[in-house]
Amino acid sequence: MAQLSEIIQWCDTTLKAHEFKDYAPNGLQIEGRHEVKKILCAVTASQSAIEAAISAGADLLLVHHGYFWKGEAYPITGMRGRRIKSLIQNDISLVGYHLPLDSHPTLGNNAAIADILELEKIEALDPTERNPIGNIGYLKNAMTPEAFKAYVSERLGFDALHLPAQKNTIQKVGFCTGGAQDYIAKAAALDCDAYISGEVSERTFYEAEELNVHYYACGHHATERYGVQRLAKAISEQFNIEYSYFELNNPI
Known part of the structure; x- marks a missing residue:
């Protein structure tokens, strides 16, 4: 078990997230449980990935493509609203790293x-x-x-x-x-x-x-399958917590 804040601080420092001008916020995007026992990682925070995190009993969903991209509409409605609602209702944190993970x-x-x-x-x-x-x-x-x-x-x-x-x-x-x-x-x-x-x-x-x-x-x-898996493994080794990878083979 590890504290969410400790994981985010370690990732931000390791990936030098503050040194990048990016298209979306890097790090914690949606806050869930403060204690993390299990991580599920995926390339993109799709509804399928969220449902996999729920099924796996994950406390944290770690992705390369998260939310709140520049140019997106502000209202949290429709598809994005359903995704965010699912995370919040299940108290799962969403953590995304884009350019720092490239x-x-x-x-x-x-x-x-x-x-x-x-x-x-x-x-x-x-x-x-x-x-x-x-x-x-x-x-x-x-x-x-x-x-x-x-x-x-x-x-x-x-x-x-x-x-x-x-x-x-x-x-x-x-x-x-x-x-x-x-x-x-x-x-x-x-x-x-x-x-x-x-x-x-x-x-x-x-x-x-x-x-x-x-x-x-x-x-x-x-x-881009590999960065989230490498990062999740590194977090697992650093904090002695479990992780798994969700693969939804996107042909694009």
Whole structure:
């Protein structure tokens, strides 16, 4: 058992949450029970994830995509109202970390992608960032674009969409999980052979060709499964409490 306040303080400090300008509040978003015995983590605070937390008897739902995003309407009604009502009625805390959980060098989504793809010599995709959101890594052995598509698809459990460029081999790879397709320009500026993100836009097809960087869309959900699991495990080890992961395989 641990105090909710202690968990939040530890996470905020570990992830350096105060150093990020983000699109939603990081940390505690909805306050539930002050004592935490069990955590359920999920990529997104969907109704299905909330119901899983209720069924599991969790005191805290830890997510990458929480609530109160910039530009959202203020009234707590409709779908969001039902979600928040379910959390409050069951006294479950909602804790979300967005960019800090992308960026963290060991617990983050990008760190996990580097490990899963066995990339080496990890660098910042944008060296000017204090806490880099994206990264660059190198394959041990160069691959053809087609072989790399098969490789990332198998490793990430997602049928990657490949937008081709002119390069015949891939070794230097830029990557940033989620909806960071527009960072392909940063990858091109650093002469990457390929760039990986989660989502893709119509314009990305032309950018891959004209910037000469192979683009691989590997799924927003699929590329961001890992940070919440790593963070939940770290919390579990730090405070000696139970955690589990809820997977709802979103094909996007």
